[in-house]
Amino acid sequence: METFIQQILNGLVLGSMYALIALGYTMVYGVLNLINFAHGDVLMIGAMVGLSILKALDAHFPGMSGWLQLAIAILGAIPVAMLVNVLIERIAYRRLRNAPRLAPLITAIGVSILLQTFARMIWGLNPLPFPQLLSSEPIMLGSAVISQTQVLLLVLAGFSMVGLVFLVEKTKMGRAMRAVAENPRVAGLMGVDANRVVVTTFAIGAALAAVAGVMWGANYATIQFAMGTLPGMKAFCAAVLGGIGNIYGAMIGGIALGLIESLGAGYIGDLTGGFLGSHYQDIFAFIVLILVLTVRPSGIMGERVADRA
Amino acid sequence: MALLTFDTAHKPKQAYASMAILLAVMLVFPFVASQFGNSWVRILDMALLYIMLALGLNIVVGFAGLLDLGYIAFFAVGAYLTGLMASPQFAALLESVVNYSPALGEALVAMFGEDIRTNGIHLSVWAIVPLAAIMAGLFGALLGAPTLKLRGDYLAIVTLGFGEIIRIFMNNLNDPINFTNGPQGINLIDPIRIFGVSLAGEAGSKATVYVGGFGIPSVNAYYFLFLLLCIVTIFMTSRLQHSRLGRAWVAIREDEIAAKAMGINTRNVKLLAFSMGACFGGVAGAMFAAFQGFVSPESFSFTESIAVLAMVVLGGIGHIPGVVMGGVLLAALPEVLRHVVEPAQQALFGKVLIEAEVLRQLLYGLAMVVIMLYRPAGLWPSPIKEDRPSAALAKEEAEEAA
Numbered sequence: 086m087e088t089f090i091q092q093i094l095n096g097l098v099l100g101s102m103y104a105l106i107a108l109g110y111t112m113v114y115g116v117l118n119l120i121n122f123a124h125g126d127v128l129m130i131g132a133m134v135g136l137s138i139l140k141a142l143d144a145h146f147p148g149m150s151g152w153l154q155l156a157i158a159i160l161g162a163i164p165v166a167m168l169v170n171v172l173i174e175r176i177a178y179r180r181l182r183n184a185p186r187l188a189p190l191i192t193a194i195g196v197s198i199l200l201q202t203f204a205r206m207i208w209g210l211n212p213l214p215f216p217q218l219l220s221s222e223p224i225m226l227g228s229a230v231i232s233q234t235q236v237l238l239l240v241l242a243g244f245s246m247v248g249l250v251f252l253v254e255k256t257k258m259g260r261a262m263r264a265v266a267e268n269p270r271v272a273g274l275m276g277v278d279a280n281r282v283v284v285t286t287f288a289i290g291a292a293l294a295a296v297a298g299v300m301w302g303a304n305y306a307t308i309q310f311a312m313g314t315l316p317g318m319k320a321f322c323a324a325v326l327g328g329i330g331n332i333y334g335a336m337i338g339g340i341a342l343g344l345i346e347s348l349g350a351g352y353i354g355d356l357t358g359g360f361l362g363s364h365y366q367d368i369f370a371f372i373v374l375i376l377v378l379t380v381r382p383s384g385i386m387g388e389r390v391a392d393r394a
Numbered sequence: 395m396a397l398l399t400f401d402t403a404h405k406p407k408q409a410y411a412s413m414a415i416l417l418a419v420m421l422v423f424p425f426v427a428s429q430f431g432n433s434w435v436r437i438l439d440m441a442l443l444y445i446m447l448a449l450g451l452n453i454v455v456g457f458a459g460l461l462d463l464g465y466i467a468f469f470a471v472g473a474y475l476t477g478l479m480a481s482p483q484f485a486a487l488l489e490s491v492v493n494y495s496p497a498l499g500e501a502l503v504a505m506f507g508e509d510i511r512t513n514g515i516h517l518s519v520w521a522i523v524p525l526a527a528i529m530a531g532l533f534g535a536l537l538g539a540p541t542l543k544l545r546g547d548y549l550a551i552v553t554l555g556f557g558e559i560i561r562i563f564m565n566n567l568n569d570p571i572n573f574t575n576g577p578q579g580i581n582l583i584d585p586i587r588i589f590g591v592s593l594a595g596e597a598g599s600k601a602t603v604y605v606g607g608f609g610i611p612s613v614n615a616y617y618f619l620f621l622l623l624c625i626v627t628i629f630m631t632s633r634l635q636h637s638r639l640g641r642a643w644v645a646i647r648e649d650e651i652a653a654k655a656m657g658i659n660t661r662n663v664k665l666l667a668f669s670m671g672a673c674f675g676g677v678a679g680a681m682f683a684a685f686q687g688f689v690s691p692e693s694f695s696f697t698e699s700i701a702v703l704a705m706v707v708l709g710g711i712g713h714i715p716g717v718v719m720g721g722v723l724l725a726a727l728p729e730v731l732r733h734v735v736e737p738a739q740q741a742l743f744g745k746v747l748i749e750a751e752v753l754r755q756l757l758y759g760l761a762m763v764v765i766m767l768y769r770p771a772g773l774w775p776s777p778i779k780e781d782r783p784s785a786a787l788a789k790e791e792a793e794e795a796a
Contacts, residue, residue, distance in 0.1 A: 195760070322551070
């Protein structure tokens with residue numbers, strides 16, 4: 086039972102990061118029907134920029150409180166990530182909007198490789214330690230523990246998601262986004278500037294990824310140029326699980342995948358009689374993906390999909 | 395017009411002449427290259443393996459239009475199969491089985507004989523190659539199955555995930571039953587032996603292979619084997635392309651719904667694309683394992699899948715000569731850069747500013763982005779007449795008349 090509660094907590098923490106990343110995938114997919122393979126690398130850029138800001142702060146203002154440093158790092162990483170993602174859209178995807186399907190997928194992969202290579206040139210090949218900013222004193226919840234960083238992560242993820250829902254459901258821009266997702270041509274006839282909507286979508290996705298990236302670093306204490314690939318892939322699985330194109334689906338799918346992973350890793354040893362161990366954690370996301378695609382391709386919250394060619 | 399043409403249907407004389415010239419060049423090439431050191435021939439050997447991979451991937455991506463981002467997994471399947479079936483590794487596997495469940499272990503020993511307990515299994519290349527092809531083909535079908543009804547983008551992610559899963563298994567399947575020997579990989583894989591001649595050279599021959607009194611370096615022997623395999627692959631894929639099946643693939647790529655309406659069984663045809671593409675990957679993997687003598691999970695990372703994809707994209711998606719050229723460029727260029735750019739930087743700036751590995755990655759990334767944006771059919775695109783014979787012929791005749 087103790088491990089169960091602990092694994093649930095871990096799963097929530099992991100899941101809220103997946104949810105933040107999955108939102109970026111699902112929003113872009115909703116508007117453009119495109120998988121932005123470089124999204125995981127935008128997360129990495131966010132984390133790297135955050136780390137650089139932290140280093141600068143440490144050099145110029147030693148003794149600043151950890152909370153403030155983290156806040157500045159996140160606020161600094163967001164615009165950089167936004168700029169990167171908007172540039173990606175402008176350079177790599179916009180020209181290909183009406184090209185055959187394979188073309189933007191291949192450029193997306195290419196952009197992902199390029200971002201990683203640039204990051205490797207700037208920040209180096211080796212994993213970088215991410216400073217411990219908040220007190221490492223764990224908070225006890227019964228027998229389970231959760232760190233302050235993880236609590237902050239949960240809170241931030243919650244606020245970001247509420248903010249996103251407000252933006253999509255209540256503002257004019259949100260209505261334009263929903264209109265473009267529904268039918269870009271008709272939305273254009275109604276006076277919606279589709280390009281502006283697309284740029285906004287990429288920017289919002291990047292901001293969420295930057296938050297997730299900095300918090301990823303703060304939680305796992307080490308970051309590297311290739312760190313974005315695996316979370317990116319898993320977050321996409323989460324988006325599919327929730328129903329791609331649907332922002333509520335991405336949130337639910339992200340949390341669900343986090344729980345599946347951490348419970349799976351916690352119990353796979355018992356389930357298989359010790360044959361498989363917790364180092365198989367990474368395969369759950371893909372098994373979930375394959376199951377969802379076979380059984381219910383529209384995901385938990387999705388309506389139409391799959392064959393919308 | 396191009397200096398070399400491979401258009402056998404319309405310009406047969408020119409096409410066969412250019413093939414003959416190329417073949418002659420390829421046959422002499424290793425002897426020239428080995429004057430500069432055997433490491434250059436080794437690079438050529440690897441380039442040939444990459445070309446085989448690129449040609450296999452071209453069936454999936456180029457002909458059928460299905461984006462496979464985990465193609466290297468099939469390469470890995472072939473390589474690990476060879477590692478298990480042609481090295482002492484099976485003895486280690488058996489030992490772990492005996493520890494885990496003695497009854498099963500005894501049954502295996504009874505089945506294969508006492509000898510494998512100490513020596514493992516050592517199948518000959520004639521058994522390994524078909525086995526690798528079948529095994530990889532099965533994996534290909536397995537992977538294609540869940541995504542057949544879905545759009546291409548999902549396929550991309552599933553294949554990406556599959557590549558990752560295979561890597562996780564390679565890294566971890568050493569306990570409790572030792573299939574892959576984990577991150578250390580499998581060592582002491584038998585070199586290829588054809589009619590009793592080992593391509594690695596006999597013991598004490600300083601890696602020289604003697605055929606009928608002539609001695610050639612081992613790397614050259616492998617070069618000729620891989621060249622032969624490449625030619626076979628080119629022949630098979632080009633025959634496939636012009637077969638009924640190949641036309642069905644192209645039809646699916648261009649418009650799946652229309653293809654279905656024409657009576658093509660899209661499910662089976664797509665599955666065939668997957669498993670046939672995978673077969674070539676598996677054979678290339680088997681060759682790689684025997685050539686290297688060891689396999690480890692590091693050789694099968696996501697980057698390698700991307701490298702093969704970049705070759706297909708750069709050369710010309712769906713056009714066999716283009717794909718071969720892409721393979722040559724992207725497999726050989728980084729190695730040349732490694733030997734040229736790093737010393738050049740050393741000489742100019744006194745240190746290496748951009749490592750060759752980084753340049754290689756840049757090259758792959760740029761190849762994919764720039765080609766897709768400005769030249770989506772690749773550097774050496776397929777002539778349109780391949781898909782629409784009559785229209786293209788008419789156009790060509792009009793050009794010649796003018």
